Amino acid sequence: MLDITVADRFKLGKKLGSGSFGDIYKGSDIHMNQDVAIKLEKINSRHPQLIYESKLIKILYGDIGIPQIYWYGTEGNYNVMVMELLGSSLEDMFTKCGRKLSMKTTLMVAEQMISRIEYVHNRNFVHRDIKPDNFLMGIGGKANIVYIIDFGLAKKYRDSKTNQHIQFREGKSLTGTARYASLNAHEGKELSRRDDLESIGYVLMYFLRGSLPWQGIVTRNKEEKYRKISEKKRATSLDELCQGYPPQFRAYIEYCKRLAFEETPDYAYLKSLFREVFLREHFTMDFIYDWDGQIKPIVEVKHDTEVKRTLPEITQPDQKSKKKKKCLIF
Numbered sequence: 142m143l144d145i146t147v148a149d150r151f152k153l154g155k156k157l158g159s160g161s162f163g164d165i166y167k168g169s170d171i172h173m174n175q176d177v178a179i180k181l182e183k184i185n186s187r188h189p190q191l192i193y194e195s196k197l198i199k200i201l202y203g204d205i206g207i208p209q210i211y212w213y214g215t216e217g218n219y220n221v222m223v224m225e226l227l228g229s230s231l232e233d234m235f236t237k238c239g240r241k242l243s244m245k246t247t248l249m250v251a252e253q254m255i256s257r258i259e260y261v262h263n264r265n266f267v268h269r270d271i272k273p274d275n276f277l278m279g280i281g282g283k284a285n286i287v288y289i290i291d292f293g294l295a296k297k298y299r300d301s302k303t304n305q306h307i308q309f310r311e312g313k314s315l316t317g318t319a320r321y322a323s324l325n326a327h328e329g330k331e332l333s334r335r336d337d338l339e340s341i342g343y344v345l346m347y348f349l350r351g352s353l354p355w356q357g358i359v360t361r362n363k364e365e366k367y368r369k370i371s372e373k374k375r376a377t378s379l380d381e382l383c384q385g386y387p388p389q390f391r392a393y394i395e396y397c398k399r400l401a402f403e404e405t406p407d408y409a410y411l412k413s414l415f416r417e418v419f420l421r422e423h424f425t426m427d428f429i430y431d432w433d434g435q436i437k438p439i440v441e442v443k444h445d446t447e448v449k450r451t452l453p454e455i456t457q458p459d460q461k462s463k464k465k466k467k468c469l470i471f
Contacts, residue, residue, distance in 0.1 A: 143181075146171075147216045151223050153179055162293050163191060167226065170211070177211060178227065182220040190293045191220040197292045198224070201264055206257045206288045227288055228280045229432075232273035235348060238431040242348040244387075245424045246431045250276070250348075251415045253287035254341050259408040261289065262334045265299045268292065269332050270317040271340035273347070285428035298333055306403045307331065319370045320353060324398070327371035335400035338411065342394035349386055389414040 145153045147168075154167040163182035170177050182191040195213035202209055209225040231250060235242060242250075254276060261268055268275075270291060279286040294316060298307050310331040317326055321343045323336040347353050355373035360366040383391040393414050400406055419426070 145181075145216060145219075147179060147221050147223060148212050148214070151177060151179060151212065162186075162188075163220075168223065170223075176226045178224050180222045180224070184215065184218055184220055186220075189220060191222050194291070194293045194295075195222045197266065197295055198222075201261060201266070201292075204260045206253065206286055207260070208288055208290060226280065227290070228278040228284065230274045231276045231278070231287070231344075231348075234278065234430070234432045235273055241351040243431050244349070244418070244422065247345055247348045248415050248419045248424065249426065249428065249430065250287055251341070251345050252412050254289075254344070255338070255408055255412050257287065257289040258337050258341065259406075261295070262298075262337070262406075265297055265301050266292075266295045267298045267332055267334060268295050268337050270294045271337050271344060272318045272321045273344055285430075296332070307333075309402045315367055319367050320356065321347075324371070324375060327367070327374065331402070333402050334406055335397055335402070335404065338400075338406055339394060339397040342390070342397055345393075346382055346386075346390060349390070354382065387418045389418050 143153055143166075147153070150170060150172050152169045152171055154169060157165045157167055157178075159165070163180055163186070166179045166181065168177045168179040169175070180191060182189060192213060195210055198208065198210050199213075201207045208227060210222065211225070212221070212223040214221060229237075238246075257276075258268060258271070268289070270293075275289065275291045277288045277290055278284060279288060296307075299305065308331070311329055313329045313331060315322060315326055315329070316332060317340070319327075321340045323332070323339040325336050325339075326332055343353060354377045355370045358366055358369045358373065360369055379391045379394055383394070393411055396411065397406070
């Protein structure tokens with residue numbers, strides 16, 4: 142274990158996890174006598190981004206589900222971010238529940254996930270790496286709250302003063318996690334708000350189904366795997382992906398895929414889709430999740446084949462404009 146005290150205040154504890162962008166440790170604030178999370182990244186990292194992420198979270202902090210940053214800077218050979226200690230990720234909870242979540246739990250986290258990304262978008266950023274690992278549950282009195290983390294790949298999509306949206310571009314490499322990436326991401330297009338929301342749709346189907354049709358692809362290299370995932374994702378119809386589940390899930394993804402590059406999503410409409418299912422199933426918003434041991438995961442639920450509410454009008458993209466990771470489990 143590294144013997145490091147950060148800023149003469151935060152003592153490094155046990156290692157909780159690691160990833161391509163650094164290691165995460167449980168630590169303690171010796172001044173306030175409370176547990177914290179400490180993320181370390183070597184200063185000579187090939188693509189350092191921890192300080193950028195720290196500054197971004199400081200900008201975003203102030204709304205529910207955004208972790209608090211206590212300190213960031215450098216200590217010895219490391220870039221360091223000290224932040225609020227959170228609970229397990231939704232990926233961990235998914236695994237704990239036998240790799241399938243009930244309809245009730247999925248709907249409860251869905252509304253929170255959409256609300257979190259709506260807030261990030263309203264602050265002029267897109268996340269660009271939506272996946273279950275990047276949504277964590279709180280602890281203690283905040284154990285029912287879903288937090289969004291890992292802003293290392295986040296990007297400002299709109300100027301905060303002029304409201305000018307970034308320009309559409311193509312020919313970019315895949316950004317984010319291939320399993321949950323939007324088709325636009327696979328096609329090398331600049332990402333915008335619509336892509337974060339499309340990724341949430343894939344995450345929700347992952348929770349309900351237990352897996353996605355493009356999982357388990359074995360290839361010789363990463364580039365070939367990304368291509369195969371893209372092909373399978375494109376070939377999988379929404380009817381096939383969402384078969385056996387409420388039509389609102391299909392409607393959600395369809396809406397996201399129809400959004401124009403610069404278009405402001407109707408977040409209220411998207412949340413209302415899942416509220417319809419919640420009310421029809423007579424669920425109670427008690428924040429008792431599957432991992433609390435109160436609910437058994439549901440394998441599949443048969444529902445009506447139509448969505449009562451019609452999709453909002455969506456403008457088409459301006460063809461002229463088309464010119465041709467991480468904070469971990471803690």
